[in-house]
Amino acid sequence: MGKVTIIGATGNVGRYTALAVSYIPYVSELLLFGRPGREEVLHGLAYDLHDSFAARGNQADVKFSCIPKDLEGSDIVIVTSGVPRKEGQDRIDLAHENARMISEVAAMVGWYAPNAILFIVSNPVDVMTAVALKYSGMKPNKVIGLGTHLDSMRLKWNLAKYFDVHVSEVHTRIIGEHGESMVPLWSATTVGGISIRNLPEFEDFPKDKIMYNVMNAGSAIISRIGATVYGPGDAIATIVRTILGNEKRILTVSAFISSEIHNIGDVCIGIPARLDKNGATPLAITISETEVEGFRESVEKVRSVTQEVIEQLDESCHGR
Incomplete structure (x- = not known):
């Protein structure tokens, strides 16, 4: 049984990922993580998921936080946050926009959850995975991206x-x-x-x-x-x-x-x-x-x- 954290949980991909991950029998705790100021949205999402769990008979615990220390104990940290790709925009165009955010998130995960697997979804995912690897200080096998x-x-x-x-x-x-x-x-x-x-x-x-x-x-x-x-x-x-x-x-x-x-x-x-x-x-x-x-x-x-x-x-x- 494991703890899965989703950083960027209030976005479109983050929300559905939370639901999809909740169907995995190995997940005992789901942490919805967001930036300060998003507490109410995260709270509402956690409430909604609790209702979904009740309907399905799922016993997993759902928590939400904007406090980095709460990342401790995560087995997998999924990063879905970042500027989304717009119509007609190449993923590479997003690189400079999302890199600073990913570097900061990666450093935070590397400090508070160094034993976790850091899973990057943000685009351009290959470049962002490399940024996460460098700034997290984690081993290469522990940092992956959604890739192809x-x-x-x-x-x-x-x-x-x-x-x-x-x-x-x-x-x-x-x-x-x-x-x-x-x-x-x-x-x-x-x-x-x-x-x-x-x-x-x-x-x-x-x-x-x-x-x-x-x-x-x-x-x-x-x-x-x-x-x-x-x-x-x-x-x-x-x-x-x-x-x-x-x-x-x-x-x-x-x-x-x-x-x-x-x-x-x-x-x-x-x-x-x-x-x-x-x-x-x-x-x-x-x-x-x-x-x-x-x-x-x-x-x-x-x-x-x-x-x-x-x-x-x-x-x-x-x-x-």
């Missing part, structure tokens, strides 16, 4: 629809940036355990169209309802369940890699990792030549932005 897990699930759904099979029959991954330079691993994609290249439907497979749908899914949702909520919330809950349950599942999250994938690394980016109670362990994998090239470009893009953002943060800290 949601993108991989979006691809999975599109493939299930195309091949007309149950979604559980599709196994696929997207690695790299959670953004425009993401890389689908067609070489590791199967339907019913069979490589898609060995299926007759693959002859007319609309690869580019499907990837367009996946890459633009977030923007399509934001343009219609203002924010992505349910997809991210349930993707987050899946990762939390995997960690608290010590399930050792392989999910595609943002984590620090050095040389696991064809000696490409030194960056936080979406990669397959084994998740358990100790955090994330990146897997060493071999992928196709085209995929290596795409991954290398994605890494270079994320590394460049990460270095720029961290240099700016360091300058602002020294200038205080």
Whole structure:
């Protein structure tokens, strides 16, 4: 049984994440955390969740706080706070806006909950994961980001629809940036355990169209309802369940890699990792030549932005 804290719990993603996480049987305490001045909203949200729990017979305890010391004892701290992406805005454009906030939150978590797993959702998630790793002072396996897990699930759904099979029959991954330079691993994609290249439907497979749908899914949702909520919330809950349950599942999250994938690394980016109670362990994998090239470009893009953002943060800290 574990304590899960959600920082940014009053936002759209934070609220639904709280509900989704509450269905996990390993969660005994849920802490809704927000900035000072949000106490009444947090109190109302806690009340609402208590009613939901009563209806479901859930015994988990819901608390709320704006006091950093209350982070103590957290097993997982999920960070959903930050400036949300606007319609037509690239995730990278958000980097400088959200970096200062993430650096402060990470330092707070590193001080009050150093044994927790710090789980970053704020965009651009790969860059923010790197910022959190640096400023929390925590070990690399203890700091992860949502990465391309949601993108991989979006691809999975599109493939299930195309091949007309149950979604559980599709196994696929997207690695790299959670953004425009993401890389689908067609070489590791199967339907019913069979490589898609060995299926007759693959002859007319609309690869580019499907990837367009996946890459633009977030923007399509934001343009219609203002924010992505349910997809991210349930993707987050899946990762939390995997960690608290010590399930050792392989999910595609943002984590620090050095040389696991064809000696490409030194960056936080979406990669397959084994998740358990100790955090994330990146897997060493071999992928196709085209995929290596795409991954290398994605890494270079994320590394460049990460270095720029961290240099700016360091300058602002020294200038205080």
